[in-house]
Amino acid sequence: MANHTEILGQTESSRHNVIKPDILLKTIEHPVTIQKEADRHKKMPISPLLSLKGVSRIFKSSTTDIEILKNVDFNIYKGESIAVVGASGTGKSTFLHIVGTLDRPNQGSLFFENKNLFSLGEEDLARFRNSKIGFVFQFHHLLQGFSAMENVMIPCMIRNMSRKKSSMDSETILERVGLKHRIHHRAEDLSGGEQQRVALARALVMKPDILLADEPTGNLDKQNSFQVHNLLVELNSELGMTLMVVTHNSELAALMDKRVTIQDCKIVDVVS
Ligand SMILES: Nc1ncnc2c1ncn2[C@@H]1O[C@H](COP(=O)(O)OP(=O)(O)O)[C@@H](O)[C@H]1O
Ligand SMILES: [Mg+2]
Numbered sequence: 069m070a071n072h073t074e075i076l077g078q079t080e081s082s083r084h085n086v087i088k089p090d091i092l093l094k095t096i097e098h099p100v101t102i103q104k105e106a107d108r109h110k111k112m113p114i115s116p117l118l119s120l121k122g123v124s125r126i127f128k129s130s131t132t133d134i135e136i137l138k139n140v141d142f143n144i145y146k147g148e149s150i151a152v153v154g155a156s157g158t159g160k161s162t163f164l165h166i167v168g169t170l171d172r173p174n175q176g177s178l179f180f181e182n183k184n185l186f187s188l189g190e191e192d193l194a195r196f197r198n199s200k201i202g203f204v205f206q207f208h209h210l211l212q213g214f215s216a217m218e219n220v221m222i223p224c225m226i227r228n229m230s231r232k233k234s235s236m237d238s239e240t241i242l243e244r245v246g247l248k249h250r251i252h253h254r255a256e257d258l259s260g261g262e263q264q265r266v267a268l269a270r271a272l273v274m275k276p277d278i279l280l281a282d283e284p285t286g287n288l289d290k291q292n293s294f295q296v297h298n299l300l301v302e303l304n305s306e307l308g309m310t311l312m313v314v315t316h317n318s319e320l321a322a323l324m325d326k327r328v329t330i331q332d333c334k335i336v337d338v339v340s
Contacts, residue, residue, distance in 0.1 A: 115181075115182075116143035116144055116145055116179075117144055117145060117146040117180065117181065117277060117278065117310055118143070118144040118167060118178065118179070118180055118278065118310075119141075119142070119143050119144070119178070119179040120140055120141060120142040120143075120166070120167070120176065120177075120178055121141055121176055121177045121178075121179065122139050122140070122141065122175060122176040122177065123137055123139070123140040123141075123142075123166060123173045123175070123176030123177070123178070124137055124138050124139055124140070124173055124174050124175040124176055125137040125159070125162055125166065125171070125173045125174055126174050135333055136158075136159035136162045136163075136330075136333060137159060137162065137163060137166070137173065137330070137333050137334075137335075138332075138333035138334065139175075139176070139334075140163075140176070140333070140334055140335055142328075142335045144167070144278070144310060144312065145310070146277070146308070146310055147304075147308045147309075147310055148310060148311075148325045148326060149300075149301070149304045149310075149311040149312075149313070149323075149324040149325045149326070150311065150312045150313070150324055150325065150326045150327070150328060151313055151314075151315055151320065151321035151323075151324040151326070151327045151328070152164065152312065152313070152314045152315070152327075152328055152329070152330070152335075153314075153315065153316070153318075153321050153327055153328070153329050153338060154329040154330055154331075158329070158330045158331075159330045159333075160282075160314040160330060161282055161314060163330060163335065164280050164282050164312065164314055166178065167278075167280060167312060168197065168201050168203060168280045169185055169186070169193055169196065169197055169201070170197075170203075172186055173186075180196070180200065198223055198226055198227055198274060199227065199274055199276070200276055200277045200278065201276050201277070201278055201279075201280060202270075202271030202272055202274070202276035202278070202279040202280070202309075203271055203279075203280050203281075203282075204264070204267050204268055204271045204279065204280070204281040204282070204284045205267070205281075205282050205283075205284070206282060206283040206284065206286040206287055207287065208255075208263045208264050208266065208267035209267065210255035210263055210266055210267060210270075211255060212254070212255050212256045213254060213255070213256070214254065214255060215251065215252050215253060215254055215255070216242060216247060216250055216251050216252070216253055216254075216255065216258065216262075216266045216269075217235065217238050217239060217242060217251045217252065219255055219266055219270055220238040220241060220242055220266060220269045220270045220273050221234045221235060221238045221273070222270065223270060223273055223274050224237060224238065224273060224274065227274070237273050238251075238269070238273055239251060241269040241272050241273050242266070242269045244269070244272075244303075245265040245266075245268055245269045245272075245299055246265060246295070246299075247262060247265055247266065247269070250262055250266075259292075260287060260288055260289075260292065261288055261289070261291070261292030261295060261296070264284065264285070264287070264288060264292070264296055265295070265296065265299070268284070268296065268299060268300075272303065272307075272309075275307065275309075276309065277309070277310060278309065278310040278311070278312065279300075279303070279304075279309055279310070279311050279312070280312050280313075281300065281311070281312070281313040281314065281315075282313075282314045283314055283315060283316065284296055284300070284313065284315070285297065285315070285317060285320065286315075286316070293317065293320075297317070297319065297320045297323060300313065300320075300323075301323050311324070
């Protein structure tokens with residue numbers, strides 16, 4: 069399972085430089101608006117953004133081997149939205165973690181725009197994750213004791229972005245997810261739905277090419293789930309951001325361009 073450090077695109081060596089309170093606590097003066105990039109990201113796939121080739125994943129234990137993925141080929145195209153659905157324990161999270169480079173397959177390759185990601189060293193892979201991939205999980209993994217904005221600024225600080233740009237970008241994206249009035253609230257003082265929207269803002273602040281969400285509304289009530297679903301769909305089209313979401317929620321799955329499931333250790337389209 070991925071830890072905090074990996075999710076945020078840090079490596080062990082950069083971990084200790086993350087929180088710089090003097091930088092984090094500075095207030096914002098000039099919020100900017102997110103540029104609508106839809107026109108630059110039309111859904112006209114030519115070659116895949118991400119491509120899995122011959123990927124196999126087996127979990128070995130002392131008593132038995134669990135085969136989850138077997139020789140899987142799968143392409144993800146720029147701007148598309150994909151729901152990964154299916155029963156518990158079939159390997160949806162495993163698949164998402166491999167796509168996000170948080171887990172390595174036993175065999176096979178993952179290409180991002182023709183770059184073989186698992187040939188990179190850990191440092192380069194962490195940098196890749198930080199800039200290209202956003203993650204949202206069922207549990208928000210926010211740092212308690214820090215404000216919404218400080219939490220969202222963390223990926224920016226890891227990348228040594230200036231304090232001004234980090235705070236401006238964080239405020240902008242928090243505003244976009246409907247939390248302008250909560251930016252200085254501490255994580256633990258926010259409601260569950262608000263916390264998950266902060267996690268979404270943190271995943272998006274670096275403007276990733278792809279957002280990977282693992283049951284992002286699994287802990288939310290209907291109203292908050294609805295808000296997060298709408299945000300995911302809007303951001304997918306507004307930012308041209310590729311979206312892959314594992315979900316048990318049929319309403320959310322129905323909003324995606326494509327639905328796939330894991331069957332016999334392969335990824336197959338769901339016929340709806
Ligand atoms: N690190 C691991 N070691 C051993 N078994 C694992 C590990 N991660 C997942 N599994 C097993 O692999 C199967 C698929 O897990 P997972 O990908 O979490 O499924 P899903 O997300 O579809 O519920 C489960 O049976 C799970 O127990
Ligand atoms: Mg899972």
